Amino acid sequence: MAPRTLLDKLWDAHQVTAETPDTPAILYVDLHLVHEVTSPQAFSELRARGLRVRRPARTLATLDHSTPTLPADAAGSLPFVTPAAAAQVDMLRGNCREFGIELLDLAHAQRGIVHVIGPELGATRPGMTIVCGDSHTSTHGAFGALAFGIGTSEVGHVLASQCLLQRKPRAMAIEVRGHLPPGVTAKDLVLHIIGNIGVDGGTGCVIEYRGEAIRALSMDERMTVCNMSIEAGARAGMIAPDEVTFAWLHGRPRAPQGAAWERAVAHWETLRSDPDARFERSVSIDAGAIRPTLSYGTHPGMVLDIDAVVPTATDAQTQRALDYMGLRAGSRLAGTPVDVVFVGSCTNGRLSDLRAAAAVLRGRRVAGSVRMLVVPGSAAVKRAAEQEGLDAVFRAAGAEWREPGCSMCIAMNGDLVAPGQLAVSTSNRNFEGRQGPGARTVLASPASAAAAAVAGHIADPRAYLVEEAVA
Amino acid sequence: MNPIRQLHARSVVLAHENIDTDRIIPARFLTTTTRSGLGRHAFQDWRYRSDGTPDPAFVLNQPEAQGCEILVAGRNFGCGSSREHAPWALLDAGLRVVISSEIADIFRSNALKNGLLAITVDAAAHRYLLRHPGIELRIDVVAGHITLPDGGRFGFALDAFARHCLIAGIDQLGFLLREDAAIRHYEEQHAA
Ligand code: SF4
Numbered sequence: 001m002a003p004r005t006l007l008d009k010l011w012d013a014h015q016v017t018a019e020t021p022d023t024p025a026i027l028y029v030d031l032h033l034v035h036e037v038t039s040p041q042a043f044s045e046l047r048a049r050g051l052r053v054r055r056p057a058r059t060l061a062t063l064d065h066s067t068p069t070l071p072a073d074a075a076g077s078l079p080f081v082t083p084a085a086a087a088q089v090d091m092l093r094g095n096c097r098e099f100g101i102e103l104l105d106l107a108h109a110q111r112g113i114v115h116v117i118g119p120e121l122g123a124t125r126p127g128m129t130i131v132c133g134d135s136h137t138s139t140h141g142a143f144g145a146l147a148f149g150i151g152t153s154e155v156g157h158v159l160a161s162q163c164l165l166q167r168k169p170r171a172m173a174i175e176v177r178g179h180l181p182p183g184v185t186a187k188d189l190v191l192h193i194i195g196n197i198g199v200d201g202g203t204g205c206v207i208e209y210r211g212e213a214i215r216a217l218s219m220d221e222r223m224t225v226c227n228m229s230i231e232a233g234a235r236a237g238m239i240a241p242d243e244v245t246f247a248w249l250h251g252r253p254r255a256p257q258g259a260a261w262e263r264a265v266a267h268w269e270t271l272r273s274d275p276d277a278r279f280e281r282s283v284s285i286d287a288g289a290i291r292p293t294l295s296y297g298t299h300p301g302m303v304l305d306i307d308a309v310v311p312t313a314t315d316a317q318t319q320r321a322l323d324y325m326g327l328r329a330g331s332r333l334a335g336t337p338v339d340v341v342f343v344g345s346c347t348n349g350r351l352s353d354l355r356a357a358a359a360v361l362r363g364r365r366v367a368g369s370v371r372m373l374v375v376p377g378s379a380a381v382k383r384a385a386e387q388e389g390l391d392a393v394f395r396a397a398g399a400e401w402r403e404p405g406c407s408m409c410i411a412m413n414g415d416l417v418a419p420g421q422l423a424v425s426t427s428n429r430n431f432e433g434r435q436g437p438g439a440r441t442v443l444a445s446p447a448s449a450a451a452a453a454v455a456g457h458i459a460d461p462r463a464y465l466v467e468e469a470v471a
Numbered sequence: 472m473n474p475i476r477q478l479h480a481r482s483v484v485l486a487h488e489n490i491d492t493d494r495i496i497p498a499r500f501l502t503t504t505t506r507s508g509l510g511r512h513a514f515q516d517w518r519y520r521s522d523g524t525p526d527p528a529f530v531l532n533q534p535e536a537q538g539c540e541i542l543v544a545g546r547n548f549g550c551g552s553s554r555e556h557a558p559w560a561l562l563d564a565g566l567r568v569v570i571s572s573e574i575a576d577i578f579r580s581n582a583l584k585n586g587l588l589a590i591t592v593d594a595a596a597h598r599y600l601l602r603h604p605g606i607e608l609r610i611d612v613v614a615g616h617i618t619l620p621d622g623g624r625f626g627f628a629l630d631a632f633a634r635h636c637l638i639a640g641i642d643q644l645g646f647l648l649r650e651d652a653a654i655r656h657y658e659e660q661h662a663a
Contacts, residue, residue: 016650016656017653022631023631023632026647028657028658038553040503041505041506065501087502091504133555134552135551149552149577150553150580151554151555151580152581153555153581153643156644157647160644161647161648161651162654165647169576199489199550200546200575203576233547233575235577299550317488410498411498412498412499412501431491431551432493433494433497434493437497437521
């Protein structure tokens with residue numbers, strides 16, 4: 001057989017019917033994740049056509065986008081931002097009941113952001129096809145799954161048929177050579193990559209991240225990288241599973257056990273691109289040259305090293321972005337005053353992210369001018385963080401410690417940045433108004449975000465980590 | 472879905488590149504549980520000033536834009552989220568076609584499933600259309616070309632299956648459900 005890429009292998013294994021020039025392939029979906037925002041119209045469609053959910057056991061629902069991150073009041077009622085948000089949550093409950101789908105409801109011990117809980121549960125596994133009405137489904141590709149976001153019509157397709165009509169995307173390789181320098185994280189790496197290939201650099205493609213620097217990443221870090229593949233326009237990102245993946249998954253509640261585990265690992269070990277497999281596009285990145293990287297504009301491809309100066313706009317649109325951000329060409333990003341710091345989201349809301357932020361904050365205070373919000377990615381992350389006392393570190397520093405959810409990443413639930421305020425955020429999108437109308441967003445790693453919170457302005461996180469090491 | 476074979480309308484131009492889905496429909500309007508009614512929030516934060524009044528400087532608010540059903544947009548239109556609310560909002564706002572040199576994958580797929588004709592043209596055609604707002608365009612989905620008022624023509628790219636579904640008014644869910652035997656066969660072969 002001709003050498004195949006990881007994408008080829010996953011594609012071939014899930015093809016119900018192959019594509020032809022006139023028709024797309026029918027692709028079987030192993031796991032369908034559902035949340036409250038992009039599903040109501042799909043369930044309505046099923047109801048209107050008298051259809052059932054074909055494979056409820058392959059469907060898992062959670063509540064994350066429009067849910068409050070403040071606890072219930074004394075009367076037990078949750079502070080939903082609007083009645084519409086509460087109604088949307090209730091609608092998912094009703095739909096899950098009616099169609100027999102498992103819902104991890106607000107009080108559930110394993111609820112959380114859809115892309116955080118899939119892996120945590122071991123529901124996300126190598127070799128699977130995973131979809132969700134959410135573009136950051138690319139996160140799950142970190143396990144060697146083919147995972148991508150779909151629209152609401154397609155949510156309906158999968159509910160009703162467990163399949164999707166898809167043209168095969170092109171395979172793109174991003175090889176990351178060498179080692180990330182100390183104090184440089186997976187978030188810096190992925191921002192650097194998007195800056196390098198552009199916000200449409202991956203359009204039509206599935207990116208396979210490869211190379212020494214990728215192999216050296218933890219699962220949390222791999223998820224951060226794959227998560228932001230969509231910000232480069234890619235359909236999905238993926239990393240071939242290896243010992244790191246297997247060790248991470250072993251013993252998870254929904255991972256196979258005993259003999260089934262051994263069989264699964266034997267299969268997973270075959271999930272890698274063959275040595276001579278052909279990629280339609282290849283990019284090579286030197287990890288050693290990457291510095292703490294932050295966004296300065298209004299899309300995730302406008303990024304800078306922490307010590308670089310804001311470049312001169314060469315077109316009206318870049319100028320508009322600089323005006324929106326209130327940045328001047330020639331000025332340094334470091335030193336820019338900050339109003340809000342957000343640590344959380346499916347990009348950087350896992351335990352290791354909270355540890356990284358806490359490492360900077362421990363024994364320090366959030367600057368008086370800064371509001372800092374820390375939102376764990378899931379109930380499990382929250383519990384684990386509290387067991388290690390991270391919540392105490394955040395609280396002592398003056399940050400707010402919240403209930404899990406998407407929160408300020410998408411600003412649907414009332415957690416938002418006020419017009420004109422500048423937020424340093426560990427989330428994934430810095431589009432105009434993403435964090436609230438008129439809000440300005442600088443994307444950064446958890447360490448950079450925490451450094452900004454302490455300094456009151458954008459600051460090099462390495463300065464804080466060095467002190468730490470010396471002390 | 473109603474078949475779409477030919478379309479004849481005036482264009483309006485939003486030349487910005489990378490117009491993202493948060494721009495098309497901000498997240499705060501996504502708590503809706505229906506498909507309709509999003510049109511009044513399309514491009515909300517461009518269309519309205521902070522006091523809620525329409526911004527006369529925004530192109531879609533200008534008198535010439537009224538009744539235009541074709542949006543010519545800068546490169547990489549619809550990037551960002553998978554929210555189908557974006558094409559719903561554009562359709563509800565009266566648009567029927569989006570033309571660019573590049574359209575984000577998920578947005579394009581969502582748009583076509585809803586009968587919003589999302590098509591790409593080459594760089595030269597794109598430049599021409601960006602520079603000529605307000606012209607009448609005749610779009611022939613069957614033949615795959617756009618005719619200019621002077622009779623000039625540009626071809627456009629559209630996936631063969633999407634084209635077929637648009638022309639015949641085929642709904643893709645119905646198409647999938649008819650493949651039930653193949654899906655069942657696959658499930659039997661892959662039963663764990
Ligand atoms: S955290 Fe942000 S990006 Fe992730 S699923 Fe929630 S809204 Fe989407």
